[in-house]
Amino acid sequence: MDWSLIWKAAIALSGFGALLGAILAVASKRFHVEVDPRVAEVLEALPGSNCGACGLPGCEAAAEAVVKGDAPVTVCKAGGPDVAAEVGRIMGVEVGSLVPLVAHIHCRGGKSLSPIRAIYQGVNSCRAAEIASGGGKACPFGCLGLEDCANVCPVNAITFDEEHIRHVNVRKCTGCGLCADVCPRDLIQMVPASATVFVRCKCQYTGKKALSVCKVACIGCKKCEKVCPADAIHVSNGFASIDYEKCTNCGECAAACPTDSIQLWEAREGHPEGGVFVVPEKKRKRDDRGSDQ
Amino acid sequence: MHEAWRYFLLFFGAAIVANILLIRFIALCPFFGVSNSLETSLGMSISVIFVMVMATSVSWLAWNYALEPLGVGQFLYIPTFILVIASLVQFVEMVIKKTSPPLYRAMGIYLPLITTNCAVLAAATESVKPGFFTKLSIAYNYGFLESVVYTLGVAVGFSLVLIIFAAMRERLDLAPVPKFFRGVPIAFIAAALFSLAFMGFAGMFGL
Numbered sequence: 368m369d370w371s372l373i374w375k376a377a378i379a380l381s382g383f384g385a386l387l388g389a390i391l392a393v394a395s396k397r398f399h400v401e402v403d404p405r406v407a408e409v410l411e412a413l414p415g416s417n418c419g420a421c422g423l424p425g426c427e428a429a430a431e432a433v434v435k436g437d438a439p440v441t442v443c444k445a446g447g448p449d450v451a452a453e454v455g456r457i458m459g460v461e462v463g464s465l466v467p468l469v470a471h472i473h474c475r476g477g478k479s480l481s482p483i484r485a486i487y488q489g490v491n492s493c494r495a496a497e498i499a500s501g502g503g504k505a506c507p508f509g510c511l512g513l514e515d516c517a518n519v520c521p522v523n524a525i526t527f528d529e530e531h532i533r534h535v536n537v538r539k540c541t542g543c544g545l546c547a548d549v550c551p552r553d554l555i556q557m558v559p560a561s562a563t564v565f566v567r568c569k570c571q572y573t574g575k576k577a578l579s580v581c582k583v584a585c586i587g588c589k590k591c592e593k594v595c596p597a598d599a600i601h602v603s604n605g606f607a608s609i610d611y612e613k614c615t616n617c618g619e620c621a622a623a624c625p626t627d628s629i630q631l632w633e634a635r636e637g638h639p640e641g642g643v644f645v646v647p648e649k650k651r652k653r654d655d656r657g658s659d660q
Numbered sequence: 661m662h663e664a665w666r667y668f669l670l671f672f673g674a675a676i677v678a679n680i681l682l683i684r685f686i687a688l689c690p691f692f693g694v695s696n697s698l699e700t701s702l703g704m705s706i707s708v709i710f711v712m713v714m715a716t717s718v719s720w721l722a723w724n725y726a727l728e729p730l731g732v733g734q735f736l737y738i739p740t741f742i743l744v745i746a747s748l749v750q751f752v753e754m755v756i757k758k759t760s761p762p763l764y765r766a767m768g769i770y771l772p773l774i775t776t777n778c779a780v781l782a783a784a785t786e787s788v789k790p791g792f793f794t795k796l797s798i799a800y801n802y803g804f805l806e807s808v809v810y811t812l813g814v815a816v817g818f819s820l821v822l823i824i825f826a827a828m829r830e831r832l833d834l835a836p837v838p839k840f841f842r843g844v845p846i847a848f849i850a851a852a853l854f855s856l857a858f859m860g861f862a863g864m865f866g867l
Contacts (some may be wrong), residue, residue, distance in 0.1 A: 375730045383722070383740055387747035394751050398758035488833050 674813025
């Protein structure tokens with residue numbers, strides 16, 4: 368056996384190692400780039416899920432933008448007030464109070480409530496269905512149920528039931544608003560997490576026409592407008608909508624609604640979605656399908 | 661044989677006839693990992709072409725001027741090449757970071773990933789040990805220029821297939837694929853059909 372090979376191998380490898388190490392050491396000094404230490408701190412404070420809700424490509428880009436001053440310290444919608452306060456502390460900026468938001472879907476007309484008028488077999492996406500003659504649902508304003516919002520959700524907070532209607536898990540929802548942007552029918556609204564009264568319909572038809580496309584449609588009767596003590600709910604374009612800056616969560620409108628399209632959110636410990644929609648007690652004579660199971 | 665024709669054959673053979681992804685089945689993890697979208701596969705392709713050519717050039721020099729004269733090349737080429745390639749990528753990353761931040765942002769995340777990419781090591785190995793994985797009929801001891809052309813062929817072949825495949829996978833996402841085949845399974849099937857198609861190039865120009 369040729370023992371000299373061992374020496375040669377050792378010399379060759381250690382020579383390469385030493386040479387390359389030296390080159391890298393020199394290069395790291397020579398090509399050193401100053402990085403603002405606050406970037407790392409801000410990045411640490413951000414949630415790190417790279418959801419893109421801020422409109423920047425990932426949390427690292429957001430951290431750089433904040434430190435550069437291109438973005439406000441409240442840039443992270445998903446992180447909410449806690450993260451904003453932490454980022455503000457690092458940057459030395461006071462942060463005003465931020466209202467945490469959650470997504471709310473303005474439709475509860477599932478398959479059994481809004482009849483199917485056609486079978487849609489195209490590309491499995493709400494946006495595609497909306498372009499292709501509005502999908503197969505009778506109501507031209509309701510949830511298409513093809514999961515665009517669920518697919519875009521970075522925290523998997525949106526699920527769907529056998530009725531093909533979306534549900535938002537308020538425990539998981541970070542309020543990033545990506546689903547609201549993606550919905551072709553504009554059914555998702557970002558509402559304050561403290562709100563408990565919701566209009567669960569956005570049907571622009573009124574009266575009998577609305578009921579002909581969906582059994583639980585808002586018929587635009589304006590009873591809610593009349594009973595609201597805070598002037599917070601108004602009917603426009605055929606459906607009621609709530610101004611959450613004025614709403615006091617009293618629930619009068621929900622009690623007055625003849626089609627149960629206004630409902631109350633009741634937080635429940637241990638419920639997989641964080642709570643359920645209920646109809647006020649005095650109106651219990653009606654079967655409220657798809658709302659309380 | 662005419663010199664330019666020889667280089668063309670070398671390039672064509674490396675890129676198409678003995679395609680690294682579909683014929684040699686090397687570097688399948690980036691093939692399936694970054695072929696989700698056209699954009700990432702483009703970034704990866706550019707980085708691979710860049711790194712592969714540089715890595716082979718340096719490896720060729722290391723082989724011909726250090727390992728072979730010492731007579732230790734036959735058993736020391738893998739650790740040496742890994743060492744050389746890893747250091748090179750680190751070095752290039754530093755230089756790019758300093759001199760061209762936009763380029764760094766475009767290639768940044770792919771550069772460290774490529775360090776240990778088996779295709780890079782395979783191309784470097786083949787350029788000093790022709791026919792190590794797949795024998796091309798013109799393979800023999802490559803000169804420097806030949807090994808660079810050969811590696812460029814390998815990298816371009818990699819990029820070509822990766823980009824075509826990414827474009828196809830984007831369309832597959834919208835196709836009515838049975839539920840159980842969605843995602844990676846249908847990609848594997850598509851890759852297999854792709855590979856069959858590429859086998860049709862075998863023997864072209866006598867390669």
